Amino acid sequence: MIEVVWFKRDLRVEDHAALASAQGPVLPLHVVEPEYWRGEDASPRQWRFTRDALLDLRAALAGIGLPLVVRVGDVVEVLADLHARHGIRALHSHEETGNLWTYARDRAVGRFCRAHGIAWTEHRQFAVFRRLDSRDRWAARAAAHHAAPLIPAPRGLMAVPEVAEGAIPDQPRAWNPEDGLLRPQPAGRAAALSLLDGFLAGRGADYRRGMSSPRTAPRACSRLSPHLAMGSVSMREVMQRLAAARQDLAAMDPRERPIPLGAADSLASRLHWHCHFIQKLESEPELERRAAHPAAEAARRPTAPDDPLLLAWAEGRTGLPFLDACMRSLIATGWLNFRMRAMVQAVASYHLALDWAASGARLARLFTDYEPGIHWPQVQMQSGATGINTPRIYNPVKQGLDQDPEAKFIARWVPEVAHLPSALRHMPWKLDAPPPGYPPPVVDVTAAMRAARDRLTTLRATPGFEAAARGVYRKHGSRARRFRQDDPASERAKAAARAAKAGRQLRLDV
Ligand SMILES: Cc1cc2nc3c(=O)[nH]c(=O)nc-3n(C[C@H](O)[C@H](O)[C@H](O)COP(=O)(O)OP(=O)(O)OC[C@H]3O[C@@H](n4cnc5c(N)ncnc54)[C@H](O)[C@@H]3O)c2cc1C
Known part of the structure; x- marks a missing residue:
């Protein structure tokens, strides 16, 4: 009989509770699941990062005398085959808060294990708690989880003899692997640790100021997100290294x-928000498809995947240069800073009145760091669908003027307007004739913002809105900021609190 360690989004050997608890002949397994990769939130850039992280994991496992066995197909069928050949006594993995597809797949694996008497142990890897009955003590539990000792990579585990390793495929399914990514982020543990070390050694000096602009954020931010999403380094290790550095x-x-204390503290609070957000999807997996607030759900109008407005937004050709620059840079790099993610999502939902699920799926595919537990609650939050966050209707022109005053970022990503004086690069519609090759704006920004505000006002006047919002808060809200902006950007949280005190319900970015 053997024990199987199933690697999912935890591609490391250090601080890996599932690997450390396996005994006897051990078979480390990763299953490449074509059906998962057919999902509307999966993309070639995510696979590319995953594949590189798997290569890194294979090398790390070899270092402790174990192979990484890779199979392509359905996990239950792969497990059934291994069980028939070797007899599986125990299955070890980490708990995964994935999308609805992985949720259903895990339930199928659970049924298979129960039917065949296989003991499946799922270990916690984030401060995300299954079957949490209340958010009240969450922060203390999270702190205890992150303070627990790191688990060293196990030594001396016995490998299962004569099992073919299996190649890591170039592609997980037949698709066009070209998705516009020009500058992929390197994967693997060494890359993750070098990002953290570089941040602490000085790159993070301007973190708090630099994180807001898409020009400065790629260097100022930690860039740890895809590593945390694929688990090439554990959140606990990052937290503990950061605490020691502080x-x-x-x-x-x-x-x-080399960096101010404030930068280290800001990074620590964002890492804390990582798990806070994932807990929302863990507690309510349907948030991927259903709005948190029932009135927001009732008000939804579906958007077809080939809706021309959706495509113009997703491909960076709305005629709103700063928005288009953000989308085009995201397409080329697989990453965008938080504020601009919030803005592009808000424009899709408010100005263009697109359904958040359709725009959210497009964004998910563009993010190398796609993490369903952060992504879907954030998409809903930036779309006014939660009922517990002060809605913020970003103005993409004002954001451009604030974050890219000289329009250099616009010039870089929207060459059609690069020849114009900087003020006109922000607003080329002020020219008598539009610049060649660049479309006129798909909406009038001011009129679209007013219309969005009116829709939100109507929504929030729905009978029972506040009572339902309190229910959402009880389930998902941060206890740290009682019913304020449930958002990590503290300056926003404070501004939202001030606006709420002044009796204003919405934040218009004018
Ligand atoms: C609409 C929308 C969708 C998003 N989708 C994702 C996603 O799929 N995957 C993802 O990792 N992040 C997502 N974010 C959150 C955030 O934008 C990214 O985590 C961040 O930009 C990643 O860059 P970084 O690692 O350099 O971040 P840093 O600023 O260096 O922060 C370090 C880490 O803290 C966590 N973190 C930072 N900001 C947030 C936040 N606002 N909420 C929760 N955790 C946070 C992340 O794990 C991040 O890697 C989304 C935000 C929005 C508005």
């Missing part, structure tokens, strides 16, 4: 610090 920083003369 202690060292605190002991230094402030003038000698």
Whole structure:
């Protein structure tokens, strides 16, 4: 009899509770699931990162004397085959808060294990708790999870003899692998740790100021997101390295610090939000398809995947240069900073009145770091679908003027307007004739914002809105900011609180 360690989105050997708890002949397994990769939120750029992380995992496992066995197909069928050949005594994995497809697949694996007497142990890898009955003590439990000792890579485990490793396929299914990605992020543990070390050694010095603009954020932010999404390094290890670095920083003369204490603290709070958001999807997996607030759900109008407005938005040809620049840079790099993610999602839902599920799926495919538990609650939050967050209707022109005053980012990504003076690059519709090759704006921004505000006002006047919102808050809201902006950007949270105090319900970005 053997024990199988099933690697999913936890592609590492360090601090890997599932691997460390396996005994006897151990078979480390990853199953490439073509059906998962056919999902509307999966993409070639995500696969590329996953494949590179799998190669890294294979090398790390070889270092402790184990093969990484890779199979392509349905997990239950793969397990049934291994069980018939070797007899599986136990299956070890990490808990996964994935999309609805992986949720259903895990239930099928559970049924298979129960039917065949296989003990399946799922270990916690994030501060995300199954069957959580209340959010009240979540923060303390999360802190305890992150403070637990790191688990070293196990040594001396016995491999199952004569099992073919299996190749990691070039592609998980037949598709066009070209999805516009020009600058992929390197995968693997060494890449993740080098990002963290570089951030702490000085790259993060301008984190708090630099994170907001798409020009400065790619360097100022940690860029850990795809690594955390694929688990090439554990969240606990990142948290503990950061805490140790913060202690060292605190002991230094402030003038000698490579990054200010505030930068380390801001990163720590964002890492905290990672698990806070994933907990929402863990507690309510349907958030991928259903709005958190029932009135927002009732108000939804479906958007077809080939809707021309959706395509113009997703492909960066709306005629709104700053928005288009953000989308085009996302297509080319697989990454966008938080504020611009929030803006592009808000424009899709508010200005263009597209259904958040359709735009959210397009964004998911563009993000190398797609993490369903962060993504869907954030998509809903930026679309006014939660009922517990002060809605913010971003103005893509004002954001451009604020974050890219000289329109250099626009010039880089929207060459059609690069020859114009900077003020006109933001608003080429002010020219008598539109620049060649660039479309006129798909909406009048001011009129679209007013219409969106009116829709939101109507929604929030629905009978029972507040009572239902309190229910959403009880289930998902952060206890740290009682019913305020349930959002990590503290300056926004404070502004939202001020707006709420002043009796205003919405934030218009004018
Ligand atoms: C509509 C929308 C969709 C998003 N989808 C994803 C997604 O699929 N995957 C993803 O990892 N992040 C997502 N985010 C959150 C955030 O934008 C990214 O985590 C961040 O930009 C990643 O870059 P970084 O690692 O350099 O972040 P840093 O600023 O360096 O933060 C470090 C880590 O903290 C966590 N974090 C940071 N901001 C947030 C946040 N607002 N909410 C929750 N966790 C956060 C992430 O794990 C991140 O890697 C989304 C945000 C929005 C508005």
